[in-house]
Amino acid sequence: MEPCAVIGIGQTQHRARREDVSIPGLLREAAMRALSDAELTWKDIDAVVIGTAPDMFEGVMMPELFLADALGAAGKPISRIHTAGSVGGSTALVASHLIHARIHRCVLTLAFEKQSESDAMWALSPTIPFQPQLTAGAGGYFAPLIRAYMRRSGAPRHIGHLVAVKDRLNGVKNPYSHLKLPEIDLAKVEASPMLWDPIRHLDTCPSSDGAVAMVLSDAAGAGRTPRPPAWIHGGAMRSEPVMFAGRDQVNPRAGIDCATDVFAQASIRNPRRDLDVAEIYVPFSWFEPMWLENLGFCEPGEGWKLTEAGVTALDGDLPINPSGGVLCTNPIGASGMLRFAEAALQVRGMAGEHQVDGARKALGHAYGGGSQFFAMWIVGSDPP
Amino acid sequence: MSGEPIKVVPMHVRLEYTVTAGCTYSRYLLALAKKQIIGGRCPRCTKVYVPPRGSCPTCGVPTGEEFPISHEATVTTFCIVNIPFGAMPFPPPYVVAALLLDGADLPILHLVRGVSPDQVRMGLRVRAVWVSDAELAPTVESIRWFEPNGEPDADYSTYEAHL
């Protein structure tokens, strides 16, 4: 397998509504920043791999067709990945396969969502034919799982709120972040309206317009690039069915297997010790302790203790979501790739104010659907 | 207004789709019209699915033997919906729960009423409440909701595997 590295990263100013740009404009903002970071031009790109969540979020069927022009893809291969919420992650992995397999040498990969152009709440609450519509929004689906986690682990009720505060304060240090809430504190989260018990408003991710782009390259390209590359040490995806008898939705096996695979590829024996930072997909605050367990950073039932002890804070032993994560910025199709890109920024030493000192190995994690689709990668400052 | 740049042009799209429930789910709906909840047993893993499935999600074969399932269930987990939305069944707050019907190996999602939302708890025992006989039809709405059946709460061990 050819080694693959991230040599350019760009993202947009994420906001609730980007009325100043069209969909192509949003993508080009991210793409041109990534190209500029890599000091390359459109001509240097061999192929484009784009990912976005359901077409109904923008109301355009198969948007890669009309976006080809804006992405300099005429005459090139372009494909569009769709794996629900994990799409940003799987898109990056599909792009990396093109390099690993020596099909192409330089690939532009992007993920985006311009949710303001359609009705995201409606699209997230699909009326499945012949089923009653009982609840709306992803929160209605996840709230019962969170309740089940709280019961299983005995975690105190404020744990989720700690994550809500931590991630929003991290977001203040991230210039691209949608939500910037420097005044947030525990009391404000606890006082915010209850949406789907036990999830409160401030425990919930926003709905954002945004895009992120990365330039992936082979070893030769990484050797020439002006800024430090982030080398891919491993990548994996796993899916499991959403509803089957005996399914553990709180600690899904697909997540465990995906993590086991990617850690093995990257020779990570003890994730808590071997990883310096992790960007994981936390759309509702309680997912931080749940994913810490699922990923094997601690034993089942212990995740909330890491959060409570401050281990996952920016200055903690294992910072989680120094960028502010999905709780600050959530263009759904892009969120997974933002995790992958932020992990890469960390090991390149280019995360600015939210840089974790000395980060050399990082995990990027994305999930989607009913906690059933997982995509992960490990990136490092050194070649694999 | 003239001279201002146009930022947004609303374009309303209406697309109509006629869908089918499929062979397997149709049998489930037709049974509901007869006040029956049916389950299907996978011939490989022997788990009982409600509703029966065109493909058992772990085995890749259709569920086979079909039979009526109890109308009594245990609340495994639930949430209280507070935010209003277009097609909501009731004004919030109301409870949506994952209900494990006796004899089934997988919960179904449905409403829990007849009890104040803050009284709903994991382990609560409930029973299906149907529409009137005249209103029965091949639709999941033939079951209006589930309400407490008066039995003592189910022991955590009886449903913890289903959380």
Add this chain to the structure above:
Amino acid sequence: MARLDRKNSPRRIAVVAFAQLPNVRRDTEHEETELVLPVVNAALEAARLTRADIGFTCSGSSDFLLGRPFSFVSALDALAPWPPASESHVEMDGAWALYEAWVRLQCGDVDTALVYAYGKSSLGDLRDVLAQQLDPYYLAPLVPDSISLAALQARALLDAGGCSERDLAEIASRSRRAALDNPYAQVRKQSDVEELLAQPYLVAPLRKHDCPPISDGACAVVLAAEPAAHRCSERPAFITGMDHRIEAHSLGARDLTRSSSTRTAAEHAGATGRFDLAELHAPFTHQEIILRRALGLAPDVEINPSGGALAANPMMVAGLARIGEAAMRLSRGAGRRGIAHATSGPCLQQNLVCVLETD
């Protein structure tokens, strides 16, 4: 930047099984899982593999076609990914899912892949649905339907002297007759060219026979790398090259009478030399003419022995089915070398070319 020589690709990967449902105008009995399960099971059985043997799965389908977001999730039960599977999905024709699987296998760590696609074009009004596939700012508000756009292209070709209406009717007639030998095809009949030409225009210059049928269908393909390929099939159809390219979206920005992206993809796929058969994803008769020219096919190459997309056009499936049909026919001895093509977007905007060979 010097291109790496694709011929140095270390792994030979073959199509070792293909299974499809009979294509029908409207399937009112089966929902997605019930469409996908039989083709996945049949393809695995033909390849002598179980789900546990498969290293990677990729599928193709479309939410807008099926009328709801996240639609591909409901078909996942047919895959039965338990234990959890390495699986991905493209919101495109399954041919692109096959491409992704082929790339994945070339990474070298897994040996077999399952690809499936399904689509029910009958659920909505297909012409209205496909109008959403266009630039939302400049094109979609005009609601140009897919038949009218194809008619624009046909008009351009006719006016350029690239073909006659009779040529188009002959393609339709030949396709329907070939489909008589394909029990899975939908439009299967003897149609006299004169009778076809006597029909009124649907959207001039296209008549009904120049256009694809509306179809519901599903298919699955199994890919295997050597040496596994030889365990899965008596005569595997090896993919010796595959590539895909896209052109500008705007119809006015490209020459509709030529398919430059097909030509480019064919070059990168190594699609030169002799072919025994070609399965071309040409939903409209005039597009077959454009594609043959772009591929430089000799006049004696058999085109669409399956009947092609004119005989059955399940959206999101028809491209993958071209690859499956071509591979299956080669494996059964219909020839040694074949070409399969898939298209996406209005008027052949995006094209994939796959070269297949048996040993």
